[in-house]
Every structure is written in structure tokens, then in C-alpha cells.
Amino acid sequence: xxxxxxxxxxxxxxxxxxxxxxxxxxxxxxxxxxxxxxxxxxxxxxxxxxxxxxxxxxxxxxxxxxxxxxxxxxxxxxxxxxxxxxxxxxxxxxxxxxxxxxxxxxxxxxxxxxxxxxxxxxxxxxxxxxxxxxxxxxxxxxxxxxxxxxxxxxxxxxxxxxxxxxxxxxxxxxxxxxxxxxxxxxxxxxxxxxxxxxxxxxxxxxxxxxxxxxxxxxxxxxxxxxxxxxxxxxxxxxxxxxxxxxxxxxxxxxxxx
Amino acid sequence: xxxxxxxxxxxxxxxxxxxxxxxxxxxxxxxxxxxxxxxxxxxxxxxxxxxxxxxxxxxxxxxxxxxxxxxxxxxxxxxxxxxxxxxxxxxxxxxxxxxxxxxxxxxxxxxxxxxxxxxxxxxxxxxxxxxxxxxxxxxxxxxxxxxxxxxxxxxxxxxxxxxxxxxxxxxxxxxxxxxxxxxxxxxxxxxxxxxxxxxxxxxxxxxxxxxxxxxxxxxxxxxxxxxxxxxxxxxxxxxxxxxxxxxxx
Numbered sequence: 472x473x474x475x476x477x478x479x480x481x482x483x484x485x486x487x488x489x490x491x492x493x494x495x496x497x498x499x500x501x502x503x504x505x506x507x508x509x510x511x512x513x514x515x516x517x518x519x520x521x522x523x524x525x526x527x528x529x530x531x532x533x534x535x536x537x538x539x540x541x542x543x544x545x546x547x548x549x550x551x552x553x554x555x556x557x558x559x560x561x562x563x564x565x566x567x568x569x570x571x572x573x574x575x576x577x578x579x580x581x582x583x584x585x586x587x588x589x590x591x592x593x594x595x596x597x598x599x600x601x602x603x604x605x606x607x608x609x610x611x612x613x614x615x616x617x618x619x620x621x622x623x624x625x626x627x628x629x630x631x632x633x634x635x636x637x638x639x640x641x642x643x644x645x646x647x648x649x650x651x652x653x654x655x656x657x658x659x660x661x662x663x664x665x666x667x668x669x670x671x672x673x674x675x676x677x678x679x680x681x682x683x684x685x686x687x688x689x690x691x692x693x694x695x696x697x698x699x700x701x702x703x704x705x706x707x708x709x710x711x712x713x714x715x716x717x718x719x720x721x722x723x724x725x726x727x728x
Numbered sequence: 729x730x731x732x733x734x735x736x737x738x739x740x741x742x743x744x745x746x747x748x749x750x751x752x753x754x755x756x757x758x759x760x761x762x763x764x765x766x767x768x769x770x771x772x773x774x775x776x777x778x779x780x781x782x783x784x785x786x787x788x789x790x791x792x793x794x795x796x797x798x799x800x801x802x803x804x805x806x807x808x809x810x811x812x813x814x815x816x817x818x819x820x821x822x823x824x825x826x827x828x829x830x831x832x833x834x835x836x837x838x839x840x841x842x843x844x845x846x847x848x849x850x851x852x853x854x855x856x857x858x859x860x861x862x863x864x865x866x867x868x869x870x871x872x873x874x875x876x877x878x879x880x881x882x883x884x885x886x887x888x889x890x891x892x893x894x895x896x897x898x899x900x901x902x903x904x905x906x907x908x909x910x911x912x913x914x915x916x917x918x919x920x921x922x923x924x925x926x927x928x929x930x931x932x933x934x935x936x937x938x939x940x941x942x943x944x945x946x947x948x949x950x951x952x953x954x955x956x957x958x959x960x961x962x963x964x965x966x967x968x969x970x971x972x973x974x975x976x977x
Contacts, residue, residue, distance in 0.1 A: 596820035599782050603814045605838035649851065 500679075502609040503618050506583040512615040520581050520616075521623030525630065526574045527580055532631035534570050536560055536638030544647050557649070557657035558710050560639035562666060566726075570624075570670045571718055574677035577624060577711040582685040586706035589689025590699035598690070613690065617682035624678030625671040632670065648684055669725045676721060677714050684710040731794030733758045733923040734779070735893055739788035741774055748774045750947045753790070756891075756940075761924040763934040763955070766944035767969065772927040773817075775944065777895045780814050792890070810838065813884035817896040819876040821868040828856070828864040834887035853886040856919070857912055864907050874905035878912065883919070885916055889933050892916070894926040898933045910936040931973035943969065 543559045589612060592598050598608050637657060643649040685706045692702035732755035741749040751855045756762045764772050772975075777783040779790055781797070790797045793810055821830050831850035835841040841849065854864065857878055867878055877897060884892050894913060898906035910933050917924045930936050934941060935955055942952040945965045951958070958970065 566732060593822075595818055595823075596816045597822055599777075600814075600816060600820040600822070603780060603812075604834045604883075605810065606833075 481636045491691070492683075492687055495690070496683055498609055499584035499613050499617055499683060499686060502607070503621075507610055509611060509615055512611070513618050516615045516619030517623055519584075520577070520619045521626060524577050524580055524623070524627055525575050528627045528631045529634045531572050531576050531636040532564065532569060533636035535572055536564055536635035536640075537642045539563055539635075540639035541644040541646070544643075553624040553647075553659065556643060556647070557639065557654045558661040560637045560643075561636050561658045561662050563664065564635035564639070565632050565670045567670075567718075567722075569628045569635055570673040570677060571714065573624065573628045573631045573674065574681065574714040574718075574724075575711055577620075577627065578681040578684075578714060579707055581620070582681045582706045582710040583703045585682070585685030586689035586692070587699055587704045589613075589686060590692035592703040593690060593692050594694055594696075594699060597648070608690070616686055617679065620678035620679070620682030621675050623682075624674040628670055629667075632667065665725070669721070672725075673718060673721050676717055678718060681710040681712045684713065731791070732756060733760070733793060734925075735791040735794075736775075736779065737789045737791070739775070739778060739790070740786045741771075741778055741783065742786055748947050749785070750779070752944075752949050754942055754949060754952055756923050756925060759921050760925055761937055761939045763926045763928060763938035763941050764944060765929060765931070765934050765941060765969065767929065771947045772944055773895055774904070776814070776895060776925060776927055778891060780812050783818070789973065794924050809891040810887075810964070813887055813889035813892045815877070815884050815892065815894045817899055819868070819873075819880040821876055821880060821883070823868055826865050826867050827871070830868070830879060831883045831886050834883060847913040849886050850882075853882040857882045857916070864957060865923070866954045872930060874901050874909065877901070877909055881909075881912060881916065885920060889922060890921075891923045891925065894924065894928075896927055896929070898930050906930070906933060907936075913937050931970055945969075 521654070539560050540556055543556050544553060547553050547555055547559075589598075591611070599610070601608050601611055640651070640654055643654045644651045688702040688706040688709070692698045735755045736752055739752040740747070754762070762783055764775065766772050769854075774783060778785045778810060786849060805908060822833065825833065828850050831853050832841075832843070832846035835849045836846035841845075846909050851861070851864070854861065857883060859875075859878060863871070863879070865873065868879070871879065881894075881897075897909050897913060900911065913926065915922065916922070916939055924937070926937050928937075935958075938955040940953060941955045943950055943966055951961055951963055951966050953961075958966070959969065961970075
């Protein structure tokens, strides 16, 4: 009986949180499409989220591209298909690794910081102070962050794609002794616009997800330092999980046939 | 007919099954300073948050100059913002903005002034409260707690409100800083001809600031009247609350 009670309570709490998240999502996205727009704040967020995430995304995709070239070379030599290394690196980076790795890394860096910042503002009454001064927190705090996430993620992924392919090129040419011209030719000739486009669309969706999760957990953070810490953890964990789930759903949508 | 600046009628607020405010009624007139006293958990902050629109009362009405205030806006933003300013217990200054930007925030976003005019208003507000111009470029984390409170008052005054609410202004301050703050509140109310509602459990502050005093006890308004009459009250709860103060003076 006690077990059923616990399960029932857990189910109800999950449903309640899901409901609150859906309402928050609807409110937050609607505020992204209606004035007032705080352009200076959006620009600040673009710099914080986009520019300062460049090193982490660049390094992640660079080394992933290098590892991918090495691993696929080792695997493909068993089938005498070494020539496919460049194509596999390019396709894997643009379709999957670029958006997913950038999404996860930016969630770790930015999702946590959004949740911590909004959580601190909430517990120190700064969010209420905004309301008192006639400013809607959804316009001033949430919309700029979500807009910046949606705009920055595709740009980061595009840069990450280039860096990742370059990482594969470095290993291919300098370690595995591929001819540079042939490596580049094989990279470009099998890469279709849809491969890159699907990755960028995924990146926008991931940007929306990580922005929403960071804002939702920060904005609904409970009192005290413990509440802020919990909000930060929840923002990162839920953001990462949603990115992985939506990665499958979007891949299914684009490439299932 | 002359209406009170603010009138609270039959205000009720509960959280789950706990009644926090029970049928609260009071009026405050133009230029009057009301101090609400009461022990921790008596409902003082909930009452002022209902007035300013941060919490939605379960029942009852709030009137500003005879007009009923709506407190159930869908976006949870206060509709009273144009008329009521609030000074939070912990100041609630925006961490990411410096002192000038904090003070000019209201004039710019609430009163729709351009940046230059809003900065002028902020500087004027700083001057009135004797805040040295060198503080203008400093951030809240660089200020002492009493300076933060004074900046919070400057921010609240900068929007030229009809009513200003102070939530525990002297909490966490030493006696000297507390006296200075009391003086600033009193002077601001007098000079700007605004109506003030102050929450405190510090009787020294209360008597210094108040024209009239109301006491909350377990969610009920158990006493209200002129501050000079408080000591004459025969109610046991009032006597118990002011006893430590009376014995120290």
C-alpha cells in the first residue's frame, strides 16, 4: 500500500511538473515573438552564450574529428575501405557529432549558468523587483536568453563542423598519410547540403531546449542556496536528456526513409 | 468626495490550509506614514506583497485613490507598478547593473524616459538621498548593506510613486545606520509628499517613522491608531509586543 502511495505521488508530481513546463514553454516562446525586445540584452546573451562557448565547442569537435578519423581508419582497414574515412568523418560530424556534442557542451556551460543566474535573482527578490518596476521577467530575462540560444547554437555547430572536419583532416594527412587533395575531395564530394542543414536545424532545436530548461529551472527555483544548486543540476541533466531524445526524433524525421 | 490614497478591504490570503491574512481592513491617506508591526510570521510581508500585486489575495479588495486594483494579471506583472514602489528587505538591487543603472531602471522602463533623462533622474535621486556620485559606477556587491538599502530607496523614489512600501528597512543594520535610514524614510515621505507603508518589528524605528501604526497578530489586524496611542493600548498581544521596547526606554 505504501509503495502504491509513493508511486502515485511520484506520477502526480511528474505530471504536475510536465504541465508547468508546457505552460512555461508556451509563455516563454510567445514572449520571443512579441515586443518589447531588449536588443542590448539579446546582444549581451549572444556574446555570453555564443562567443564564449566557441573554445569549448571548438576543442570538443576538433578532438572528436581526430578520434573519429583514427577509429574509422582502424575499422575500415579490416574491409580495405580506408578511402571512406574522409566521408565518414564529414557525415558523422555534420549530421550527428557536431550538433549533439555542441548541444551537450553548451548545456553544461550555458544551461547551468542560466539556471544559476535566474535562480539567484529569484531567491534575492530581483525577479519581484523587476515586476514592481513594471517589467515582465519573461520579456527582460527569459526571451533574450532563449533567442540567443536559438541563434547561437547553429552558428556554433557550423563552426564546430568545420573544426571537426579539420581535425579529421589533420589526422588523415599527417598521421595516416592520406593525400590532402584526395582527402578534401572525398570530404566535399559526398557531403550534401541536407547533411549540413539537418545538423543546423537540430542545433536550433537543441538551443531552444537548453534555453528553456535553464530558464525553467532557474525561474522556478526554490528558496536558498540549495534551491539554486538543485536548479542548476536539474537544468543540465534535463537539458542533456532532452537533447538526446530530440536528436533521435529529428533524425527519424529527416533520415528514416 | 476625497478617497484615501490606499484602502484595503476584507483582505484574505491562505497558503494551503493556513490562513495568513484574515479580513484585513485599513486606510492610509495622502502623505501619511503607516507602520505595520507584528512578530515574524504574522503576515506583514504577505500583506504588502498582496497590495503591490506580487501575491493574489483569495478575497477582498485594494483601492488606490478610490479605484480598485486588479491583482490577477495573466503575466503576474503588477498593475500597480506605476503608483506603488517597494523597497525589499534585502534591497533586491540588480547585480548586473551599477548604481546609476539600478536607479534609472524604473524611469527608463516604467516611466518610458530616454536613457539620458533617466540618468539625470537617477543622479537627482542620488543627490536627494545624499549618495556620493562616486557610488554611481559601483555595483551592488561593492556596497555595504546600509548603502544598498539607501540605493534601493533611491531606486524606489526615482519612479515618483504615489505610495512607497518599505519591507523591514532596518533589518541587518547597526543602530547608527538604522537611525540614518529612518531619517531618510521620514524625510523622503515628507519632501515628496508620498504615502508610506513600512513593515518592521523594530519599535524604535516604528515610532520614529510612523504617523499611525497597525499591528498584525496571527494574520489579524488587532490594533491600529496614532503612534502616540500605542503605548496606551490594553490589548495583551500589543503590550507583550511593545514590552521589551518599553523596558529599554
